[in-house]
Amino acid sequence: MAGSQPYTVACAGGLIKSSNSIDLLKTPGSARDLKNFEVSIEGGYRRINGYTKYKVGDVTPTQPTGASTTILGVFPYADGVICCAGTAIYFSIDGATWIDIGRASVSGSGDNYSTFTGRSTLTRTGQGQASFVIFEGATFDYGEVIISDGANKPYSFRMEGTGILTSRTFFSSEVTVTGTKGVKFLTVHDHHLIAAGVEDNLDSVYYSVYNDPDNFSGSGSGAVTISDQIVGIKSFRDELFIFCKNSIHKLVNINNSSTIAVVPVAENVGCLSGYSIQEIGGDLIFLAPDGLRTVAGTARIGDVELGTVSKAIQPLVTDIATQIDTFIISSMVIREKSQYRLFYTNTSFSNNVQRGIIGTLRPDGFQWSETRGIESTACNSGFDNNTIERYYHGDTDGYVHTHDSGFTFDGTKVLARYETPDYDYGDLGTLKTLHYLKVSCGTEGQVEPDVQVRFNYGDTNTAQPPTLFDLGVINPPSKFGDAVFNLNTFGGGENPLIRVPLLGSGHSNNFTFISEDTKAPYTINGLYVDYIPSGRR
Amino acid sequence: MATTYLDLTNEVLRELNEIPLTSANFTNAVGLQQFVKDAVNKSIFDIANAEPQLPFFSAGLSGSTDPFYGNVTVASVAGQRWYTLKSGSSSITTDYASVDWDDFYVTTINVSGESAPHVSKGLKFMTLADWKRYYRDAENADDADSQNYGEPQFVIKSPDSRKFGLSPIPDKVYNVHFYAFDKPTKLSAHGDTITLPEQYSNVITARTRYYVWQFKESPQQASFALDEYKKELRQMKSNLMNPTPKYMTDDRRYF
Numbered sequence: 148m149a150g151s152q153p154y155t156v157a158c159a160g161g162l163i164k165s166s167n168s169i170d171l172l173k174t175p176g177s178a179r180d181l182k183n184f185e186v187s188i189e190g191g192y193r194r195i196n197g198y199t200k201y202k203v204g205d206v207t208p209t210q211p212t213g214a215s216t217t218i219l220g221v222f223p224y225a226d227g228v229i230c231c232a233g234t235a236i237y238f239s240i241d242g243a244t245w246i247d248i249g250r251a252s253v254s255g256s257g258d259n260y261s262t263f264t265g266r267s268t269l270t271r272t273g274q275g276q277a278s279f280v281i282f283e284g285a286t287f288d289y290g291e292v293i294i295s296d297g298a299n300k301p302y303s304f305r306m307e308g309t310g311i312l313t314s315r316t317f318f319s320s321e322v323t324v325t326g327t328k329g330v331k332f333l334t335v336h337d338h339h340l341i342a343a344g345v346e347d348n349l350d351s352v353y354y355s356v357y358n359d360p361d362n363f364s365g366s367g368s369g370a371v372t373i374s375d376q377i378v379g380i381k382s383f384r385d386e387l388f389i390f391c392k393n394s395i396h397k398l399v400n401i402n403n404s405s406t407i408a409v410v411p412v413a414e415n416v417g418c419l420s421g422y423s424i425q426e427i428g429g430d431l432i433f434l435a436p437d438g439l440r441t442v443a444g445t446a447r448i449g450d451v452e453l454g455t456v457s458k459a460i461q462p463l464v465t466d467i468a469t470q471i472d473t474f475i476i477s478s479m480v481i482r483e484k485s486q487y488r489l490f491y492t493n494t495s496f497s498n499n500v501q502r503g504i505i506g507t508l509r510p511d512g513f514q515w516s517e518t519r520g521i522e523s524t525a526c527n528s529g530f531d532n533n534t535i536e537r538y539y540h541g542d543t544d545g546y547v548h549t550h551d552s553g554f555t556f557d558g559t560k561v562l563a564r565y566e567t568p569d570y571d572y573g574d575l576g577t578l579k580t581l582h583y584l585k586v587s588c589g590t591e592g593q594v595e596p597d598v599q600v601r602f603n604y605g606d607t608n609t610a611q612p613p614t615l616f617d618l619g620v621i622n623p624p625s626k627f628g629d630a631v632f633n634l635n636t637f638g639g640g641e642n643p644l645i646r647v648p649l650l651g652s653g654h655s656n657n658f659t660f661i662s663e664d665t666k667a668p669y670t671i672n673g674l675y676v677d678y679i680p681s682g683r684r
Numbered sequence: 685m686a687t688t689y690l691d692l693t694n695e696v697l698r699e700l701n702e703i704p705l706t707s708a709n710f711t712n713a714v715g716l717q718q719f720v721k722d723a724v725n726k727s728i729f730d731i732a733n734a735e736p737q738l739p740f741f742s743a744g745l746s747g748s749t750d751p752f753y754g755n756v757t758v759a760s761v762a763g764q765r766w767y768t769l770k771s772g773s774s775s776i777t778t779d780y781a782s783v784d785w786d787d788f789y790v791t792t793i794n795v796s797g798e799s800a801p802h803v804s805k806g807l808k809f810m811t812l813a814d815w816k817r818y819y820r821d822a823e824n825a826d827d828a829d830s831q832n833y834g835e836p837q838f839v840i841k842s843p844d845s846r847k848f849g850l851s852p853i854p855d856k857v858y859n860v861h862f863y864a865f866d867k868p869t870k871l872s873a874h875g876d877t878i879t880l881p882e883q884y885s886n887v888i889t890a891r892t893r894y895y896v897w898q899f900k901e902s903p904q905q906a907s908f909a910l911d912e913y914k915k916e917l918r919q920m921k922s923n924l925m926n927p928t929p930k931y932m933t934d935d936r937r938y939f
Contacts, residue, residue, distance in 0.1 A: 150902070578900065580701050608714045610703045651703040652716060679701075682901030 151582050154572050154676040161186045161507070161514030163568075165461040168604060171568035172575075176673075177459075179657070180566035181516040184671075186507035188485050191589070191672035194563040194662065195505070197555040198521065201228060201539060201547040202242035210545035211237035211245040217494070218541020219296065220277025223529040225289035225306055228539055230547050231277040231525075234270045236294060236302060240312060242547065248304050253319045257307065263317040273298035273329075276422060276475065276525065280333040282340060282360045289532060293322060293340060293360060297331040300324070301342065303361055309532075324353050324363045325370075332421050335360070336382035337401050339367075343389070344421070349376040352389055354401060371398060371409050379421025383431050388442055390418035390433060395442070416440065419468060420476040427480050427487050428508045432456065434476065434489065438464045439506070439513075456506070460515045463504060467491050479528040481551060482536055487513070490523035494543050498522045499559070520556050554592070555665045563596075565671055566659040569604055578681040581649035581656065584616075585675040589642045590623045592667025598660050602653025609653050615661065618645050621669065642672055652681055686877035687885045692724050693717070695885075696892045700900075710874035719899055720892060725870050727891035727913075728878065732868045734917060736782035739924050740879040743770075743780055743864040752789055754861030756780075759795070760854040763833060765823070766847045769864065779846055784863040785809045788839040788848070795857050803835055803858065810838040810851065819851050827853055836860075887916040 160177035171177065178184075178192065187193040200208035210216065212233045220231040227240035229248070237245040249269035250258075258266070275297035282291040284305075291305040301322040308315035324330050324342045330353075331344025340360035342353040351372050356365040375391030382388075387398040395413040400406040416435050418424065423434035431442040439457035457464045467474065474491035481488065490503035503518035526540035528550075538550035548557060555561060572579055581600065588596075597615035605611070621643065622636035630637075660671055694704040697720055705713055705721075713721055732741060744755035758767050773779045788807035792798040810819075815838065826832055834852035839860075841848060850860070868879065878885065890913035897906035 580900070582701060610705075610713070610715055610717045612703050613706070650698075650701045652701075682899065684899065684901070 151677050151679045152572065152579075154570065154678065155673065156567070156570070156676070157673040158191045158565075158671050159186075159509075159514070161192075161459065162516050163459045164463055165459055168569055172571055175568060175570055177568060178516070178565055179568055180564055180659070182519045182565075183561055183563040184516050184565050185484070185486065185505050186509065186514040186516055187670055188507060188509070189670075191587075191670045192516070192565050193670040194561065194668040195518065196551045196668055197553040197561055198540065198548040198550050198557055199553040199555075200242065200557060201239075201549045204241060206241050206243035208242040208546065209245065211235075211239070211547065212545055215543065215545040217543045218525050218545065218547060219274055220279060220294065220525045220527070221539040221541050221547055222277075222279035222292065222294075222527050223531055223537040223539060224281075224292050224304075226309075226532045228537075228547055229279070229292060229294070229304070230539075230541060231271075231274055231294065231296060232541070232545060234272055234274055235268060236271065236304070238304075238306075239547075246312070248317070248319060249302060250317075250319055253317065255318075255320075257316040257318045259316060260313040263319075269299075269302070269321070271296060271299045271302070275331070276477075278331065278333050278421075279527065280335050280340070281529070282335055291318075291360065293333055295330040295333045295342070295344075297344065298329040298346075300327065301330050301333060320361065322361050322363070332377070332380050334380045334382050334387070336387040336398075337385065339401055341380055341382070341387060343377045343380045350374065350391075352377065352380065352387075352398065357402065367402075369404075369407075371407075373409060375417070377421075378418050379424045379433065381424045381426065381431055381433075383426060383442065388412070388431060390421060390424060393417040412442065419471050422476045423478050423489055425478050425480045425487055427482075428485065432487055432506070434464075434467070436468050438468075439487075439489075456513045457515065459513075460504065463517070475524050477523050477526045477540070479526045479538060479540075479550070481528060481538060485509075488518070488526070490518070490521065490526060490540070492522050492524055494522075494524070498542070498556075519562065520559070523550075526550060554667050558665075560663050560665055562661075562663040564659060564661050567657045567674070569655040569657045570676065571655045572676075572678060574680075575654055576683050578652055578654055578684060579656075579678040580652040580681045582677040582679055584647045584649055584658065584677070585644045586618060586647065586660075587642050587644055587672035587674070588618070588621055589670040589672060590621050590667060591669065592623050593636070594621050594662065594666045594669040595619070595664065596621075596660050596662040596669065598647060598658050600649060600651060600656055600658060602651055602656045604655065604657075606653075610651065612649075612651050616647050616649060618647055621645060623667070644675070685882075687880070687882050688874060689721070689724065689871040689876045689878075690874035692878065692885060692888055692892070693720050696720050696724070696889050696896065699889070699893060700896060705874075707874045716896075716899070720896055723892040723895040723899075724888060726895060727888045728868050728871070728880075730891055731880075731887060731917065732781060735921055735925070737784065737865050737925070738921070740881070741781060741865040741868065743866045746863070749794065749859075749861065752791070752859075752861040754787070754789060754863050756862055756864045758848075758860045758862075760790075760836070760850060760856075760858045760860055762854055762856050763827065763831065765827075765849045765851070765853045766842060767850070767860070768847050773846070776844070776846055779867075780864040781867040782865040783848075785839065785841060785848075787863050789861040790836050790850075790858045791861070792856075792858055795859055798857075807836060807839040807850070807860070810840050812840055812843065815840045815849075815851055823852050884916070884920045887913060887920055890916055 162181040163177045184192040202208040222229045236249040239245040250266040295301045305318040328346045330342045340355040356362040357367040379390035389396040438455040478489040485508040487506040501522040506513040522542040523540040528538040603609040624641040625635040747753040791804040792802045833855035836850035838851040894909035
């Protein structure tokens, strides 16, 4: 057709929920809906990976408790996973066999496997959402992990040795912070174990003896009291940030009894959940009542900048903040993707409506997307004994899952949806007839997404295409030297431009990429739209 | 199978890269789709206006009253000059679109009570002006006086185009045969069919595209569509109306 015009869009900017439709005309690369996509650090929007039940090797994964008991905490440790569920703490290196590592009266010099598993188990009554911290020792193989659950004394566990579990040595004990009080939050700061959220002392921060995380009564230990209830703690560089309900403080000079001090950071902004606090990109991010905020350290000593980084998804964050008590908040950082993931799970709803948000740190700040269908009652990321980053989450079905793994949500199709803003192609007054669309799409396997077109902001008085436009089967790239005979498909480009003939006309339109399948992830890099201006009526 | 309103509309929509309609949403079409629907009807009217005597507009089958090939028959009444062209038509909106005034035929054949030798001849068309000048006064005088009337020689057209008149005023019953063409009916439902043979449906679509391209403010495309329409219409007329050998005749035998 004559007189067609080009329009090119690079997918960038992430989910924007806080701009009106006219404002979004200025950011064509952003998304009005970005479910189960993530902003790729290389650019574009990538359909997220799925998750699979945690297992190593050809085994059948099991539930740690043997039943559908909600997972209260997960933590990558050594070459396995520690998880809290019911009234116990479990460890597994294969996902099939879980041992209860909550044991009483373990020898100070360590137990061998049979002795350790033969001891009586601890019953951690009322165990709540768990907090984990690793205390690296000078000679420890995997470090000492300390676990708090809000109802019981912190529990310390350490494992030494390699190979099969039966050849390893186990150390464990309960840590007394103050009497028999339970502790909710733990962190390690400048060689001290820090405990907060202690029963009946919600405004106090306790710190252990220097380099002795199990000792809260010796020389060098102590406690400070804040004028607000503590909801989270996090060590950041040489300061300990104390997140309270309505304020934020920092503890400085912990190793100098004469200069140790609590310095207020913010008196009007608090934290909604300590489980939202993560360190990413040289900063701390946390969920505040007005959004996700960062505590940015600056070069100037003592100068602290607080900033909201979630303005783009403010309506989502507002929903979380207003209903915070109905959600189980869990968060993690996926370092290789520069991602912060926060899940807000309402266990009274089914899995497929459970929600989360993903923030990818790009050079110009966080860019956001959503997850839908991942129920996370606890999640964590960390490095294993081979310094490989591992991600896990648990759910109400009682399984520990390898997060960000596989193509499906544990066998369930992944519904992914990327909706662009409406495009006016520079002039909202001109009618445009769409000719075709070229989609730059990188794939990691054979994929088959579809695209939907809606004209004039979905106006019901405009004829809308009744069906989705098929992008066809997109094969993964086949590169000479890399492609495998009888596995790869000849001709698959690295980032092929898929041409999709379109039809229909309107003054504006948007595109929605949809897939609901068990196929591989793919990345939408950008779009090229060929349209024909068709008058100004 | 006859081309339906939905077929035509969708053919144009597809040519324009627009979203086709379905039988389900046809009635409630909006925007451009409704415009195309309207334009299809306009196009059919344009064709009818350009050439109302195309065969598919015929009011009936020719020769239904053998051996006469007119498709309408009106029986005259002794002493009555004017007759409504379309029986039962209440106004010009429901009248025939066109009548072949050069092909009226009067006969007593098949008239009850008539026997050979019959009257059977063509009626010469006479303009109203000539009739008024040469015949009206005498025929009116006869009607008011002796009422002899006569055998019709001429057919005249009433000024409102709704009636034909016979001159002289008939002295008895005759059957008047002539050829008439209906107005096209506006298409409405998705299954309504056009009267054109399918091979000529592109005349309609070309004209429709002409309107739609105007709507889309593309004069160049509209011009192309208009040229195509004119060419297709010309070919259709040539095929349907002038397929026979042409020759010249001297019809002064009527005088």
